[in-house]
Amino acid sequence: MSGRPRGALLTVEGVEGAGKTTQAARLVEALRSSGREAVLTREPGGTELGRDIRRMLLALDGEAPAPEAELLLYLADRAQHVRRLVGPAIERGAIVVADRFSDSTIAYQAHGRGLPLDAVRAIDDFARGGIAPFLTFVLDLEPEAGLVRARATGPADRLESEEIAFHRRVREGFRAIAAASPGRVVVLDASRPVDDLAREIAATALDRLEHA
């Protein structure tokens, strides 16, 4: 590599408990071991404002947001995140690894909640302001298995408490996104062992970045 390294956004997506946080952290370790600057972040909650929005979105008490309000809260988080953190990091040549990004909005708000796909896409485009993932890993898992895993990390939040049919629509949403963007999205069977998945994700990411 010569000159300034080129920055990029890599995203890790999937249903509740699929292993996103685990694999995003492992990917950052692998990127750093390869000598790249890597930044680990997540949505919602990658910025200070975003952490307030995250609490509003995931709290079980208080008033549940209408689907349209929920969409706009996620996108307010994203608008802040790309302008304050993701964009500047990419500009200076870092690899940003985001634990959820726009594909979650499409899967949860359009496929899960049933909001119109075109409207969700349009407003997400506005929020992202041109920042898009270079490569995305979808950790595909039966929602029931993911929810069991998620229980191991703490009490259910508002999303995890949704009915199973909602989580099934979300999973199908991720699969539809992957089918529509095979060049960007890599689907992995998230029931595989953590180390096995981490190895494949690191190898794929390093290879794609090398040949970008």
Ligand SMILES: Nc1ncnc2c1ncn2[C@@H]1O[C@H](COP(=O)(O)OP(=O)(O)OP(=O)(O)O)[C@@H](O)[C@H]1O
């Ligand atoms: N491949 C795997 N096999 C078995 N258990 C796993 C695997 N990946 C992660 N786990 C475990 O499942 C739980 C959930 O993992 P993790 O928090 O990474 O998932 P997540 O997708 O970030 O969940 P959430 O949607 O709740 O943020 C953790 O206890 C983690 O150790």
Ligand SMILES: [Mg+2]
């Ligand atoms: Mg997580």
